[in-house]
Amino acid sequence: MTVAAPAAECNPRYGGSAQVQVSVTDKSGAKVVDAIAPMTDSGEFTYVFTVPAKIAVGVATVTAMPYNIDWCDDTGRNNRAEGTAQYELVSCAMPQESLTITR
Template sequence: MVFCLKDGGRRPAVRATAGALVLAASISGCSSSTDGEPEPPCFPPAYSLTPTTAAPGQSVTVAAPDAGCNPRYGKNARIQVSVTDATGVEVVNTTSAMNDAGGFTYTFVAPARTAAGDAAVTAVPYNIDWCDDTGRNNRVAGAADVRLERVSCVVPMKPLTVTR
């Protein structure tokens, strides 16, 4: 994933430059390590949704096990969970605790205003370039002070069927 600072008219150039760097790193098999030994790329673990069908007012749990690699998310890591209902309205958008290895469990109650039909649940590491394939810790330093824009990368999504 590539994040860009919003800086007026320079965004396309920043995107192109950042995209080229990511492409070059992925082609070269670049990786990093703190002890000189390269580590393989480490992506967030797949998350699950239980149950996959719910009515408004019912609890739904989003969870992921620890990664089988070392993502190094840090002791204050967060997961961002969002739910977009069948009409495209975002009815949940929050963060919750995530451990250094990417494991988390978050339970929410389907809001009463959630439209019936197929909703989309996403859970991605918060303020981290989680789509990077270099194996580096990509926590964005000082992200509260800058605006970031996701410009590429498919966001993992789990379907939630909302019933009435």
């Protein structure tokens, strides 16, 4: 399975050591994948994994978001670039996609 995102058009400036957290939660609510992978300064990433055999049949949820940064600050300021110590997190929506598991 591959989870990927193209570079953002808005120049988010995540930094040279940016990472993305990829998670897969199965229908039973069990988190079967929880990984951190490299991400570019502009948010581009590709993460490849094998779907675990223990995953429950049904609809699973896949999420991928920048790891350990103010990924949902929509105040119009780039807190990462400005070095702001306290982030204002507002109107966040968890980015997610569905994955249907069958046997």
